[in-house]
Amino acid sequence: xxxxxxxxxxxxxxxxxxxxxxxxxxxxxxxxxxxxxxxxxxxxxxxxxxxxxxxxxxxxxxxxxxxxxxxxxxxxxxxxxxxxxxxxxxxxxxxxxxxxxxxxxxxxxxxxxxxxxxxxxxxxxxxxxxxxxxxxxxxxxxxxxxxxxxxxxxxxxxxxxxxxxxxxxxxxxxxxxxxxxxxxxxxxxxxxxxxxxxxxxxxxxxxxxxxxxxxxxxxxxxxxxxxxxxxxxxxxxxxxxxxxxxxxxxxxxxxxxxxxxxxxxxxxxxxxxxxxxxxxxxxxxxxxxxxxxxxxxxxxxxxxxxxxxxxxxxxxxxxxxxxxxxxxxxxxxxxxxxxxxxxxxxxxxxxxxxxxxxxxxxxxxxxxxxxxxxxxxxxxxxxxxxxxxxxxxxxxxxxxxxxxxxxxxxxxxxxxxxxxxxxxxxxxxxxxxxxxxxxxxxxxxxxxxxxxxxxxxxxxxxxxxxxxxxxxxxxxxxxxxxxxxxxxxxxxxxxxxxxxxxxxxxxxxxxxxxxxxxxxxxxxxxxxxxxxxxxxxxxxxxxxxxxxxxxxxxxxxxxxxxxxxxxxxxxxxxxxxxxxxxxxxxxxxxxxxxxxxxxxxxxxxxxxxxxxxxxxxxxxxxxxxxxxxxxxxxxxxx
Amino acid sequence: xxxxxxxxxxxxxxxxxxxxxxxxxxxxxxxxxxxxxxxxxxxxxxxxxxxxxxxxxxxxxxxxxxxxxxxxxxxxxxxxxxxxxxxxxxxxxxxxxxxxxxxxxxxxxxxxxxxxxxxxxxxxxxxxxxxxxxxxxxxxxxxxxxxxxxxxxxxxxxxxxxxxxxxxxxxxxxxx
Numbered sequence: 068x069x070x071x072x073x074x075x076x077x078x079x080x081x082x083x084x085x086x087x088x089x090x091x092x093x094x095x096x097x098x099x100x101x102x103x104x105x106x107x108x109x110x111x112x113x114x115x116x117x118x119x120x121x122x123x124x125x126x127x128x129x130x131x132x133x134x135x136x137x138x139x140x141x142x143x144x145x146x147x148x149x150x151x152x153x154x155x156x157x158x159x160x161x162x163x164x165x166x167x168x169x170x171x172x173x174x175x176x177x178x179x180x181x182x183x184x185x186x187x188x189x190x191x192x193x194x195x196x197x198x199x200x201x202x203x204x205x206x207x208x209x210x211x212x213x214x215x216x217x218x219x220x221x222x223x224x225x226x227x228x229x230x231x232x233x234x235x236x237x238x239x240x241x242x243x244x245x246x247x248x249x250x251x252x253x254x255x256x257x258x259x260x261x262x263x264x265x266x267x268x269x270x271x272x273x274x275x276x277x278x279x280x281x282x283x284x285x286x287x288x289x290x291x292x293x294x295x296x297x298x299x300x301x302x303x304x305x306x307x308x309x310x311x312x313x314x315x316x317x318x319x320x321x322x323x324x325x326x327x328x329x330x331x332x333x334x335x336x337x338x339x340x341x342x343x344x345x346x347x348x349x350x351x352x353x354x355x356x357x358x359x360x361x362x363x364x365x366x367x368x369x370x371x372x373x374x375x376x377x378x379x380x381x382x383x384x385x386x387x388x389x390x391x392x393x394x395x396x397x398x399x400x401x402x403x404x405x406x407x408x409x410x411x412x413x414x415x416x417x418x419x420x421x422x423x424x425x426x427x428x429x430x431x432x433x434x435x436x437x438x439x440x441x442x443x444x445x446x447x448x449x450x451x452x453x454x455x456x457x458x459x460x461x462x463x464x465x466x467x468x469x470x471x472x473x474x475x476x477x478x479x480x481x482x483x484x485x486x487x488x489x490x491x492x493x494x495x496x497x498x499x500x501x502x503x504x505x506x507x508x509x510x511x512x513x514x515x516x517x518x519x520x521x522x523x524x525x526x527x528x529x530x531x532x533x534x535x536x537x538x539x540x541x542x543x544x545x546x547x548x549x550x551x552x553x554x555x556x557x558x559x560x561x562x563x564x565x566x567x568x569x570x571x572x573x574x575x576x577x578x579x580x581x582x583x584x585x586x587x588x589x590x591x592x593x594x595x596x597x598x599x600x601x602x603x604x605x606x607x608x609x610x611x612x613x614x615x616x617x618x619x620x621x622x623x624x625x626x627x628x629x630x631x632x633x634x635x636x637x638x639x640x641x642x643x644x645x646x647x648x649x650x651x652x653x654x655x656x657x658x659x660x661x662x663x664x665x666x667x668x669x670x671x672x673x674x675x676x677x678x679x680x681x682x683x684x685x686x687x688x689x690x691x692x693x694x695x696x697x698x699x700x701x702x703x704x705x
Numbered sequence: 706x707x708x709x710x711x712x713x714x715x716x717x718x719x720x721x722x723x724x725x726x727x728x729x730x731x732x733x734x735x736x737x738x739x740x741x742x743x744x745x746x747x748x749x750x751x752x753x754x755x756x757x758x759x760x761x762x763x764x765x766x767x768x769x770x771x772x773x774x775x776x777x778x779x780x781x782x783x784x785x786x787x788x789x790x791x792x793x794x795x796x797x798x799x800x801x802x803x804x805x806x807x808x809x810x811x812x813x814x815x816x817x818x819x820x821x822x823x824x825x826x827x828x829x830x831x832x833x834x835x836x837x838x839x840x841x842x843x844x845x846x847x848x849x850x851x852x853x854x855x856x857x858x859x860x861x862x863x864x865x866x867x868x869x870x871x872x873x874x875x876x877x878x879x880x881x
Contacts, residue, residue: 389717401707
């Protein structure tokens with residue numbers, strides 16, 4: 068009975084979402100106030116109904132209701148409660164429900180926090196979000212209903228994929244989706260301004276904090292996913308250029324371009340049509356990502372064989388949403404004024420250049436991701452595109468971007484004397500060159516790529532520090548200024564981590580029996596023994612390894628090889644000794660003859676800086692959003 | 706309307722066309738290296754009679770169907786009625802390969818849902834599955850008189866697939 072309540076709530080939510088999508092838009096067009104005012108209560112009702120549906124699904128998992136097909140496929144009575152709840156979004160149907168629930172969460176936030184905005188604008192924004200919600204709800208109800216019954220009920224569930232039985236599952240998807248879905252707000256603002264014909268600086272001001280918020284979530288979501296892959300998959304890498312990873316990274320790149328472009332549109336009134344196009348593109352790419360992941364057109368660790376009807380439905384939905392938006396853009400954007408003029412050496416130019424590099428890099432990642440599909444569609448064979456393509460195309464585009472990042476913040480709007488900027492930056496250049504030469508030498512081996520990595524990272528850091536010092540002399544730096552600096556610093560920290568791991572990591576695959584040692588990165592690791600360790604829903608073989616430096620024992624590491632009862636695939640649970648300057652990573656492989664084991668050991672210098680950098684970027688975003696000046700502007704916008 | 710503002714729309718339309726074509730092609734459908742190769746040999750206990758073994762060599766001279774299944778596999782339950790249909794047609798013997806399963810679970814499922822198999826071989830540790838390159842259950846193979854694999858399907862069988870592909874193929878193989 069309870070699952071039917073969830074099902075019913077979804078149907079009702081679809082009906083109300085249609086009202087939310089249609090009446091306010093028509094009302095705004097015809098100037099009917101009585102239809103406009105429906106936007107907020109409709110959005111609130113949809114949110115309430117979706118919350119019910121979501122809780123009902125969670126409840127079905129909690130009480131192990133295996134008469135619900137989705138629960139039977141993704142849970143098991145032996146599964147710990149935490150993972151039973153995580154399993155709510157552990158499969159296709161549930162993760163779509165999460166997608167829609169978060170979309171309506173963003174909608175309700177816009178509805179509640181935009182009291183000061185023009186009511187026509189708010190009605191249009193909520194209306195556009197309502198249309199997107201309706202489309203996705205229709206998709207869930209027709210092809211991916213999580214409340215489908217399995218009769219007769221299964222004795223027990225099939226259980227959650229052991230890969231997903233990890234705290235990462237609880238946090239990573241909601242974070243990532245918050246970001247993905249959050250770009251819908253910028254999209255809705257852009258469409259609303261195109262519809263109203265008021266393509267001015269005001270919409271940029273309104274959508275800026277929302278875009279930043281979505282970007283922060285997306286940054287954290289991607290970083291969490293990368294960290295999860297690093298410690299759970301046992302492959303020892305932090306990024307694999309998997310189609311699904313790319314599906315989240317491409318919107319991030321375009322979203323980053325959008326953040327910067329919005330600043331120009333807000334402050335200078337320039338780039339209006341370009342910014343609108345970026346806002347449409349960022350959300351379209353989020354939808355495209357959903358299509359790629361959910362339709363099974365690409366092979367990936369995340370994608371599973373799916374119902375072809377789903378792919379067709381999302382493709383039609385994608386074509387309608389993006390096609391109509393781009394048509395509207397083609398009709399309305401030419402009418403926008405071109406904004407104030409600026410010279411070739413100005414902040415506008417630098418942001419535009421940065422935008423071009425970001426968009427080109429997004430395009431190249433998109434091309435690589437879709438290439439297997441394009442080739443297959445042209446009947447030219449089955450191929451796959453891997454890290455060599457992405458590394459050789461993506462990295463060179465990032466080099467000029469990092470150079471620009473050191474200069475851009477020093478430039479002024481409209482016109483800048485570049486000579487003065489260069490004079491102020493000579494010290495940063497010197498620090499960068501010194502770092503580029505000395506750090507590789509300290510690490511033991513000079514390579515040009517490592518040198519370049521450190522040079523660029525320290526260029527950004529030194530330039531940022533100089534500017535913060537200069538700003539502090541003039542007066543207290545604003546939060547948005549500090550936010551920009553912290554986020555840029557995050558990029559530099561990230562680059563240091565990537566460079567260190569890329570150039571100086573050590574990896575050893577060895578055969579070990581009790582008492583034997585292996586040396587890696589100045590450490591000695593000794594296998595003590597391997598014992599049986601029982602878990603709640605698995606049986607594990609647990610190795611004990613002593614980690615020693617200069618003959619002193621630092622800690623003991625316990626990597627495991629787990630056999631889950633519900634699955635026959637053994638899982639490696641790596642043991643990691645994390646540190647600020649290095650991680651030691653031990654994973655237990657197969658048992659070999661005569662009581663020896665295959666063991667893989669990594670020494671990963673500064674690997675945690677990769678995620679630390681992402682965290683700093685997110686902190687920067689939060690700082691920029693919380694700027695006081697901003698909140699006043701928001702109020703003034705009414 | 707200025708032409709340059711139409712560029713994004715045109716690019717998007719091209720993308721959608723490619724995605725639409727891509728939808729009709731299955732990226733998982735990598736041509737199996739086993740097609741037109743001899744079916745890997747094995748000799749393992751049967752499910753219902755553990756003291757007897759099954760060996761594909763014993764099927765020489767007949768066209769037969771090998772279906773990989775398991776009691777824990779939800780897609781197999783979906784496929785089950787189709788297999789019953791296939792068995793009823795008596796077009797060719799259907800041999801099951803019970804993959805990575807527990808004997809009692811498998812027997813219970815067959816007892817409850819009906820047994821379409823002439824017999825099932827019991828591959829409890831999945832060793833035979835490795836030789837056949839099984840990476841998702843269910844999978845179905847059509848093997849000819851000489852023990853050559855002629856057809857492989859990954860995922861649940863459907864009535865359409867039986868009528869359009871498998872029946873005609875078996876009839877043609879049986880003629881030769």
